Amino acid sequence: MQQITEEQVQNILDMELVLPVIKEAYEDCVEGKIYAGNRIFMPIRGEKNVGQWLVANCTNKPYFGSKFSSVFPGNSKKGLPSTISKISLYSTETGELQALIDANYLTANKTSGSAAIATDLMARKDANKLGIIGSGLQAFSQVLAIQEIRPIEELHVYDINPGRIESFIERIEKIKNRPYKIIAAKTADECVSSSDIICTCTTSHTPVFKGSSVKPGTHINAIGSFTSFMQEIDTETVLKSDKVITEHVEGLWEAAGDILIPFEQGKITKDKVSGTVGEVLTGKITKRENEQEITLYESVGSGVLDIALSIAVYHELVEDVK
Numbered sequence: 239m240q241q242i243t244e245e246q247v248q249n250i251l252d253m254e255l256v257l258p259v260i261k262e263a264y265e266d267c268v269e270g271k272i273y274a275g276n277r278i279f280m281p282i283r284g285e286k287n288v289g290q291w292l293v294a295n296c297t298n299k300p301y302f303g304s305k306f307s308s309v310f311p312g313n314s315k316k317g318l319p320s321t322i323s324k325i326s327l328y329s330t331e332t333g334e335l336q337a338l339i340d341a342n343y344l345t346a347n348k349t350s351g352s353a354a355i356a357t358d359l360m361a362r363k364d365a366n367k368l369g370i371i372g373s374g375l376q377a378f379s380q381v382l383a384i385q386e387i388r389p390i391e392e393l394h395v396y397d398i399n400p401g402r403i404e405s406f407i408e409r410i411e412k413i414k415n416r417p418y419k420i421i422a423a424k425t426a427d428e429c430v431s432s433s434d435i436i437c438t439c440t441t442s443h444t445p446v447f448k449g450s451s452v453k454p455g456t457h458i459n460a461i462g463s464f465t466s467f468m469q470e471i472d473t474e475t476v477l478k479s480d481k482v483i484t485e486h487v488e489g490l491w492e493a494a495g496d497i498l499i500p501f502e503q504g505k506i507t508k509d510k511v512s513g514t515v516g517e518v519l520t521g522k523i524t525k526r527e528n529e530q531e532i533t534l535y536e537s538v539g540s541g542v543l544d545i546a547l548s549i550a551v552y553h554e555l556v557e558d559v560k
């Protein structure tokens with residue numbers, strides 16, 4: 239059994255590797271070559287801290303696996319990551335554990351790689367102003383991925399904790415792939431109204447901006463909310479969205495408070511959700527159809543993408559399974 243550390247994962251993963259793996263996983267999923275099981279979700283001593291298990295099984299590769307994530311939002315005050323993840327990869331031939339992978343960086347790359355593919359399909363071709371709300375690991379990784387698929391001219395950043403914005407900007411200055419302007423927004427609504435592509439990457443349980451701030455033609459990646467009671471995106475934004483796509487529709491109806499809350503209030507019906515990124519990729523459902531549409535990628539995580547990316551990491555590290 240191979241133990242793979244965060245450092246090893248960081249040395250391997252970059253967007254050149256991540257984006258094709260995620261794309262292939264979506265295509266394989268549409269063809270039934272990899273599929274997810276139901277998620278298990280457990281509040282830990284109250285609702286703020288949760289444990290979550292995601293599972294997936296391959297029919298075209300000799301692996302199945304699970305990811306366990308603890309999400310403890312208060313951890314950032316203790317200098318710890320708010321999301322801590324580990325992936326167990328098993329053999330479909332013997333059931334033996336093949337690899338135990340530290341998956342914090344892998345999760346962030348999987349999440350942002352998937353958002354980048356969704357953005358490439360759904361955002362306007364001329365979208366070049368990116369707005370990021372939140373300034374943690376997910377926010378950083380979203381910038382790394384989205385700058386690869388649109389030529390960014392302006393990056394607008396907002397966080398409820400102003401002290402974090404400055405250090406985030408310093409970190410982005412070091413990794414930006416072209417000389418775009420980075421602007422600290424005074425409010426989340428200013429960040430949203432100045433941007434063509436928005437990524438919300440917060441631990442907030444309540445909406446972080448007003449739907450009235452979203453301009454026609456915007457694409458939104460809603461990353462932070464992953465439980466039925468977390469709502470990062472308000473109902474107006476969901477109502478204004480012409481297309482809503484996700485990683486895994488069943489997963490969305492299990493865990494996406496952004497969609498479940500307006501659904502339970504009778505404000506939307508199930509057909510508000512168009513389908514998956516994989517279905518757009520394979521032409522089963524349509525991409526953006528005009529410059530005015532507002533598109534929403536509602537991300538809740540997917541065992542399929544985690545397991546596909548962990549197989550790629552395992553193959554990169556262990557020569558004899560290549």
Ligand SMILES: NC(=O)c1ccc[n+]([C@@H]2O[C@H](COP(=O)([O-])OP(=O)(O)OC[C@H]3O[C@@H](n4cnc5c(N)ncnc54)[C@H](O)[C@@H]3O)[C@@H](O)[C@H]2O)c1
Binds near residue numbers: 439
């Ligand atoms: N969709 C997915 O697949 C996926 C994957 C991994 C993590 N996540 C989720 O993404 C979220 C962010 O993760 P992270 O690791 O970057 O967390 P983090 O704790 O490192 O960063 C969260 C940031 O959000 C900011 N924030 C909180 N409330 C805010 C508000 N109302 N307005 C603006 N900023 C606010 C905090 O100050 C902090 O900087 C978490 O909820 C996590 O569970 C989703």
